[in-house]
Amino acid sequence: MAATQPSYWSDLHPELLGLVLGRLPSLADRVRLRAVCQTWRYNARLQLLPPPLPWLALLDGTFLSIPGGEIHRMPIPDDARYHGSIDNWLLLMQNDGSFSLVNPFSKTMLQLPKLATIWHQLRNADTGNPFFYKLVTPSSLDLSPDSLVAALIMDKHSNITLSICQPPVPNNTLRKYDDEHACDVVFFNGKLYAFISRKLFLVEIAGNHKCKPKISSMRCVIDTIKLSDIAQRSRSSTENYCFELRYYLVESGGRLLLVVRQVGVPFPLPEHSLGEHKRRTIWFNVFEADLTANSCHKWRRVSSLAGQALFVGTYSKSLPATECGSAQEDCIYFTCDYAWEYPDPDPLRDSVF
Structure with missing residues (x-):
C-alpha cells in the first residue's frame, strides 16, 4: 500500500x-x-461574503467587536491622533492638521482636507478649536478618491460647520450654524440629511463626482420636534439629575430613525466625584421620519425596531439582531459617547430593551 x-x-x-x-x-x-x-x-479574497459585523468605535480610540465583545486597539502613526471611524476606515488627524482615512488592514490611505484650517478660515474668529469630527459617506465600504464625504465639525460651544469634499480635494462652499442642541448627519437613500436645532434638513448637493460637489441649499423637511412630544418622566424617583438631550440619526432596515436620548448626572455632585462616571441614560424615544411624497412630513413614534439591534453613539449602526450573536432584537445598545475625559470601563453600560 x-x-x-x-x-x-x-x-x-x-x-x-x-x-x-x-x-x-x-x-x-x-x-x-x-x-x-x-x-x-x-x-x-476570492470569496463572495456578506459584510462583517462592525466594530464599535469608543472614545479612547479602541474598538468593541461584535459579537465577541473583545476590545481592540489599532496601531496608528506616532504623528497622528484618532478622531473616529467609518466601518473599516480610521479617521486620523496628523500633527500638521491634515486628515486622512486609513484602512488598517489593507493599509490604503485617502487624504482629506485640513478641516480645522477650513473651520478657522470660515469662522474668521477665535471660537476655539474643533473637538468633534464626524464623517459620513453614501457607501462606506467602497471609499475611493472619487468618494463623496460629508464632514460635521463642532467645537465645545456647539458651533457647527458642515463640509462637503472629495478626497483629497477640499470644497470651500460650507454652511455654518450656531446651535445649542446636539446634531447629527446621515446619508439615507443616497441623500444627505442633517438634524440641527431639532429640525430635519435635506442637504442639496450640486455637481457630481466629476465636478466639485458643493452644498447648494439646505431645505427643512420636518419642522422642529417639540420637547413635549419627546419628553417623558424620569425613571429615577430618588435622585435629582441635571439633564442633556442627545439626538442620533440612524438608517435602519430602510427607515430613517431619530433616537432621542436623555443623559443625566446627579446634582449636586458628591465632593471629589467624577461627574462623567456618574452619567447614565435616563430615558429614550425613537421616531421614524415619514418622508412620503403624499403626506405631510413628520416624525412618527415607533415602538418596534422590526428585529433590528441599534448600536447608538458617535457613529451609529443598525443590524439584524440575528447577525449579531448575543444581541437582542428591538434592543438599543448605547455606547458611552459623553465621557470624553474619563472613558467608561463598560462602554455598553447604557444598553436598554
Whole structure:
C-alpha cells in the first residue's frame, strides 16, 4: 500500500474555506483566518461574503467587536491622533492638521482636507478649536478618491460647520450654524440629511463626482420636534439629575430613525466625584421620519425596531439582531459617547430593551 500523504491546512479547497468564512461574521476572526498562511489569504479574497459585523468605535480610540465583545486597539502613526471611524476606515488627524482615512488592514490611505484650517478660515474668529469630527459617506465600504464625504465639525460651544469634499480635494462652499442642541448627519437613500436645532434638513448637493460637489441649499423637511412630544418622566424617583438631550440619526432596515436620548448626572455632585462616571441614560424615544411624497412630513413614534439591534453613539449602526450573536432584537445598545475625559470601563453600560 502506498504511504498516506500528510495533509496541510494550505491544501484546503477554496470552496471549503468559503464555507468556513461564511460562518465567521466577526471581522477579527476573518483577519485571523487570513493570517494562517499565504494560500488562505489569497483564496479568502476570492470569496463572495456578506459584510462583517462592525466594530464599535469608543472614545479612547479602541474598538468593541461584535459579537465577541473583545476590545481592540489599532496601531496608528506616532504623528497622528484618532478622531473616529467609518466601518473599516480610521479617521486620523496628523500633527500638521491634515486628515486622512486609513484602512488598517489593507493599509490604503485617502487624504482629506485640513478641516480645522477650513473651520478657522470660515469662522474668521477665535471660537476655539474643533473637538468633534464626524464623517459620513453614501457607501462606506467602497471609499475611493472619487468618494463623496460629508464632514460635521463642532467645537465645545456647539458651533457647527458642515463640509462637503472629495478626497483629497477640499470644497470651500460650507454652511455654518450656531446651535445649542446636539446634531447629527446621515446619508439615507443616497441623500444627505442633517438634524440641527431639532429640525430635519435635506442637504442639496450640486455637481457630481466629476465636478466639485458643493452644498447648494439646505431645505427643512420636518419642522422642529417639540420637547413635549419627546419628553417623558424620569425613571429615577430618588435622585435629582441635571439633564442633556442627545439626538442620533440612524438608517435602519430602510427607515430613517431619530433616537432621542436623555443623559443625566446627579446634582449636586458628591465632593471629589467624577461627574462623567456618574452619567447614565435616563430615558429614550425613537421616531421614524415619514418622508412620503403624499403626506405631510413628520416624525412618527415607533415602538418596534422590526428585529433590528441599534448600536447608538458617535457613529451609529443598525443590524439584524440575528447577525449579531448575543444581541437582542428591538434592543438599543448605547455606547458611552459623553465621557470624553474619563472613558467608561463598560462602554455598553447604557444598553436598554
